[in-house]
Amino acid sequence: MISNAQEKYEARARALNTMLCVGLDPDFSKIPDRFENDEYPQLAFNKWVIDETHEYALAYKPNTAFYEARGARGIEELRMTMEYVQTQHPDILTILDAKRGDIGNTNLGYCAFAFDYLKADAITLHPYLGKEALQPFLDREDKLSIILCRTSNSGSEEFQDIKSEGKPLWEKVAENVAQKWNQKNNCMLVVGATYPQEMKRIREITGDMTFLVPGVGAQGGSVAGVLTNGLNSKAAGLIINSSRGIIFAESPKEEARKLVEEIGNYIKS
Amino acid sequence: MISNAQEKYEARARALNTMLCVGLDPDFSKIPDRFENDEYPQLAFNKWVIDETHEYALAYKPNTAFYEARGARGIEELRMTMEYVQTQHPDILTILDAKRGDIGNTNLGYCAFAFDYLKADAITLHPYLGKEALQPFLDREDKLSIILCRTSNSGSEEFQDIKSEGKPLWEKVAENVAQKWNQKNNCMLVVGATYPQEMKRIREITGDMTFLVPGVGAQGGSVAGVLTNGLNSKAAGLIINSSRGIIFAESPKEEARKLVEEIGNYIKS
Numbered sequence: 001m002i003s004n005a006q007e008k009y010e011a012r013a014r015a016l017n018t019m020l021c022v023g024l025d026p027d028f029s030k031i032p033d034r035f036e037n038d039e040y041p042q043l044a045f046n047k048w049v050i051d052e053t054h055e056y057a058l059a060y061k062p063n064t065a066f067y068e069a070r071g072a073r074g075i076e077e078l079r080m081t082m083e084y085v086q087t088q089h090p091d092i093l094t095i096l097d098a099k100r101g102d103i104g105n106t107n108l109g110y111c112a113f114a115f116d117y118l119k120a121d122a123i124t125l126h127p128y129l130g131k132e133a134l135q136p137f138l139d140r141e142d143k144l145s146i147i148l149c150r151t152s153n154s155g156s157e158e159f160q161d162i163k164s165e166g167k168p169l170w171e172k173v174a175e176n177v178a179q180k181w182n183q184k185n186n187c188m189l190v191v192g193a194t195y196p197q198e199m200k201r202i203r204e205i206t207g208d209m210t211f212l213v214p215g216v217g218a219q220g221g222s223v224a225g226v227l228t229n230g231l232n233s234k235a236a237g238l239i240i241n242s243s244r245g246i247i248f249a250e251s252p253k254e255e256a257r258k259l260v261e262e263i264g265n266y267i268k269s
Numbered sequence: 270m271i272s273n274a275q276e277k278y279e280a281r282a283r284a285l286n287t288m289l290c291v292g293l294d295p296d297f298s299k300i301p302d303r304f305e306n307d308e309y310p311q312l313a314f315n316k317w318v319i320d321e322t323h324e325y326a327l328a329y330k331p332n333t334a335f336y337e338a339r340g341a342r343g344i345e346e347l348r349m350t351m352e353y354v355q356t357q358h359p360d361i362l363t364i365l366d367a368k369r370g371d372i373g374n375t376n377l378g379y380c381a382f383a384f385d386y387l388k389a390d391a392i393t394l395h396p397y398l399g400k401e402a403l404q405p406f407l408d409r410e411d412k413l414s415i416i417l418c419r420t421s422n423s424g425s426e427e428f429q430d431i432k433s434e435g436k437p438l439w440e441k442v443a444e445n446v447a448q449k450w451n452q453k454n455n456c457m458l459v460v461g462a463t464y465p466q467e468m469k470r471i472r473e474i475t476g477d478m479t480f481l482v483p484g485v486g487a488q489g490g491s492v493a494g495v496l497t498n499g500l501n502s503k504a505a506g507l508i509i510n511s512s513r514g515i516i517f518a519e520s521p522k523e524e525a526r527k528l529v530e531e532i533g534n535y536i537k538s
Binding site for chain 2: 025027063064065066067068071073075076079099100101102103107108109110112113117118126127129130131148152153154155156157160162163169173176
């Protein structure tokens with residue numbers, strides 16, 4: 001068994017030739033009625049999604065917001081979901097989409113939550129407080145820190161596009177993470193599919209660093225745009241996330257298969 | 270009973286003439302031995318701190334990291350802590366120091382966690398994704414959104430000091446929050462005590478907006494520096510936080526009293 005998250009990612013991506021990340025976002029107002037009366041409704045829904053999609057999945061990415069909405073019960077079902085992936089499919093990467101970021105030692109609490117309690121392989125982080133603050137995450141060389149760089153949402157330009165000497169903030173974040181934060185080879189970046197030109201520039205800046213890419217499908221980003229601009233020198237380096245488009249489909253399996261096929265066809269061509 | 274968080278804040282500050290916020294950060298490695306064997310150790314510790322300090326407290330501010338470190342159990346004790354404050358001392362403001370920030374509808378989950386499940390009056394937020402993303406928080410006019418502006422940690426300059434046309438990022442955040450985000454008069458800013466000159470400038474930009482001020486004491490910020498530079502035109506507008514300096518003292522009551530006295534003496538002089 002591989003204990004290092006970076007190696008686990010590379011092994012799974014190579015073995016399956018897949019870049020697909022399935023977002024486990026069990027929005028309580030959207031999960032099918034048949035799960036609602038289960039003792040553990042979010043877990044039951046997630047298990048179904050995982051059973052349907054695991055043969056195509058490089059990674060699963062639960063977003064903590066959907067679980068915290070239900071308080072301690074939701075957190076317990078998040079833990080059970082992570083355990084289900086880790087026991088049934090130990091080769092699949094688990095990314096906790098938590099978008100955390102506090103100062104220094106306070107982050108040890110979030111590290112304990114993500115890496116010890118939930119045993120996640122990776123966590124997403126806000127860059128605003130700087131490297132020194134996030135050092136407790138970066139020190140975990142067995143885990144992955146995935147830093148928000150250019151986010152997929154409309155309105156992300158408000159601060160991310162602020163330019164200093166012609167260079168926008170997202171470019172500075174990409175530079176610093178690639179040059180200064182990634183000393184243990186355990187950093188990745190969040191780069192939205194909705195900003196392909198920015199992705200191209202971030203690829204130039206960061207060499208072969210891997211990007212976690214939200215925003216395909218419902219948010220309007222295209223697979224072709226992502227692959228054209230985001231692939232690294234090894235025709236890899238992308239973890240392409242789909243949440244709603246897969247998990248709330250009638251057949252998550254079919255949607256996952258189609259997305260993997262679309263990615264595969266593009267890379268072959 | 271006042272249902273609006275902004276009015277609750279103003280009423281408590283006026284009635285007690287206090288600016289003290291006590292950070293409820295029950296780091297498991299630091300809480301006194303006598304609480305460790307309690308069925309609910311973090312709650313038991315917090316209750317003791319609250320019983321000791323409530324007569325001086327404008328606000329209590331639990332940081333979610335210390336509770337999440339213990340998973341669902343910690344979240345349950347966080348909820349019980351909030352409930353204890355809200356039932357025993359309904360006039361005291363509760364600030365969830367969660368430093369959250371996701372895109373659009375995903376934030377509804379965090380709103381449900383902070384405002385509905387925990388019934389917090391306020392939450393701290395990262396600005397990186399912009400106003401449009403954080404709209405679900407800003408739409409809650411009964412609650413307070415406290416946006417990270419200039420954080421107290423060393424290393425905060427990495428991105429916060431990036432200058433565009435001579436204006437650092439923290440200044441742009443202050444401007445945008447004051448001019449564009451605060452349409453429902455429910456925004457505050459986090460401004461670290463460790464950066465008094467920046468605080469002075471942020472005061473100039475934001476008029477009478479209230480600042481949540483961490484960094485006094487253990488982190489090296491001074492009360493005099495904060496009051497000199499941070500008071501608004503009504504000799505108010507500051508929520509000064511102390512965590513470790515109070516909660517891990519032999520007598521939290523005495524430390525809280527001394528800090529309130531120090532603040533009071535300065536304002537009178």
